[in-house]
Amino acid sequence: MRRTVTAVAAVAAVAVLAGGCGKKNDNGSAGSGGGSAASGGASKSSAASMSASPTASGSAGPTASGGPVTGGTGFKVCLVLDTGGVNDKSFNQSAYQGAQNAAKKNPKIKVSYVQSKSGADYQPNLENSAKKGCNEIIATGGLLAKATATAAKKYPKVHFALIDDSLTAPIKGPNVYSMAFRSEQGSYEAGYVAAAISKSHVIGTWGGINVGPQVTAYMDGYQQGAAHYDQKNGTKTTVLGWNGKTGSFLGPPNGFNDPTGGKSLSQTQIQQGADVIFPVAGGSGAGALSAATSAGGKVSVIWVDFPGCTNYPDDCKYIPTSSLKNIPAQVQKYAVDGAAGKIATGIYVGTLKNGGVGIDGFNQWDSKISSKTKSDLTAITKGINDGSIKITVHGG
Numbered sequence: 001m002r003r004t005v006t007a008v009a010a011v012a013a014v015a016v017l018a019g020g021c022g023k024k025n026d027n028g029s030a031g032s033g034g035g036s037a038a039s040g041g042a043s044k045s046s047a048a049s050m051s052a053s054p055t056a057s058g059s060a061g062p063t064a065s066g067g068p069v070t071g072g073t074g075f076k077v078c079l080v081l082d083t084g085g086v087n088d089k090s091f092n093q094s095a096y097q098g099a100q101n102a103a104k105k106n107p108k109i110k111v112s113y114v115q116s117k118s119g120a121d122y123q124p125n126l127e128n129s130a131k132k133g134c135n136e137i138i139a140t141g142g143l144l145a146k147a148t149a150t151a152a153k154k155y156p157k158v159h160f161a162l163i164d165d166s167l168t169a170p171i172k173g174p175n176v177y178s179m180a181f182r183s184e185q186g187s188y189e190a191g192y193v194a195a196a197i198s199k200s201h202v203i204g205t206w207g208g209i210n211v212g213p214q215v216t217a218y219m220d221g222y223q224q225g226a227a228h229y230d231q232k233n234g235t236k237t238t239v240l241g242w243n244g245k246t247g248s249f250l251g252p253p254n255g256f257n258d259p260t261g262g263k264s265l266s267q268t269q270i271q272q273g274a275d276v277i278f279p280v281a282g283g284s285g286a287g288a289l290s291a292a293t294s295a296g297g298k299v300s301v302i303w304v305d306f307p308g309c310t311n312y313p314d315d316c317k318y319i320p321t322s323s324l325k326n327i328p329a330q331v332q333k334y335a336v337d338g339a340a341g342k343i344a345t346g347i348y349v350g351t352l353k354n355g356g357v358g359i360d361g362f363n364q365w366d367s368k369i370s371s372k373t374k375s376d377l378t379a380i381t382k383g384i385n386d387g388s389i390k391i392t393v394h395g396g
Contacts, residue, residue, distance in 0.1 A: 191225025262287025
């Protein structure tokens with residue numbers, strides 16, 4: 001998914017769809033190009049608008065360790081990655097991108113990471129990072145929640161942040177910062193787009209591992225956004241892979257790093273008529289792109305977490321948009337503020353309104369997304385922000 005716009009700018013820009021303009025069901029028919037953040041690629045509005053409003057608690061902490069290092073000596077920011085690798089073209093990579101951006105902004109920030117090969121690595125990786133002297137340790141993913149809470153209690157002078165924490169039961173502590181996201185808000189818009197472009201009126205979604213709302217909220221929003229489209233346009237869209245309570249998941253232990261399984265699951269949904277797939281599965285989502293390629297352009301894929309066209313430029317023709325969490329901007333802010341002595345604690349909740357979530361620009365699909373759909377999306381953003389559009393999140 002690598003594009004000329006950095007991940008931070010891309011996510012920041014698309015959190016709010018600011019405009020646009022034409023058609024009823026987008027079935028691939030040409031519409032007006034529009035001039036919004038949702039048209040042709042993300043605008044470059046500042047990621048600063050997504051500030052976390054953290055509480056400051058300043059800490060000194062010792063010295064860092066781990067993989068490749070960026071920046072000079074000084075403030076040590078250490079990432080403990082989930083499985084999938086730093087170049088997973090999804091969750092881990094977006095977090096690392098934010099840390100690298102922080103090091104560019106403040107050369108005193110020294111960035112490193114350690115890779116988890118399985119869940120058994122979470123605790124030792126976090127504790128080893130604390131022992132080796134990191135000022136801030138950033139755990140990338142809700143699966144690390146329990147290990148992060150344990151490590152934070154054991155090392156009270158080290159500051160920990162957890163990306164994609166639970167909204168209902170976030171980890172807490174005087175040295176803990178949680179980053180949570182209302183991902184259903186962006187995916188609601190993605191579901192609306194999926195229903196608009198579907199020719200078969202069958203769309204699909206599937207998850208990597210059912211860890212709760214960090215994954216299923218995306219699926220909730222997608223399903224309900226498609227239903228909104230149907231209600232507004234008199235169509236009937238079938239959503240495969242999620243009914244609000246149960247759905248299709250690859251499952252542990254490798255559900256977020258199994259492109260082969262992802263391709264198989266996508267092809268099953270394609271065989272059932274789906275022509276738009278929304279994989280909520282990190283690196284496993286590459287399998288959906290492979291399935292789209294095999295389908296000869298008859299299937300599109302809405303990417304998740306990170307702008308799809310940025311990391312998969314060759315597959316951008318299959319990616320109408322992406323449902324995003326602004327992880328890079330939040331990681332950058334946490335690191336930069338920490339280096340300035342304002343280490344955040346408490347919880348940040350990313351929403352459409354504060355730019356923490358959203359959908360990406362339409363890129364190569366811009367002419368296929370009608371001006372009416374773009375205008376509808378602007379109205380949906382307004383409705384979600386003012387509370388007139390309600391989204392039900394099951395289990396959270």
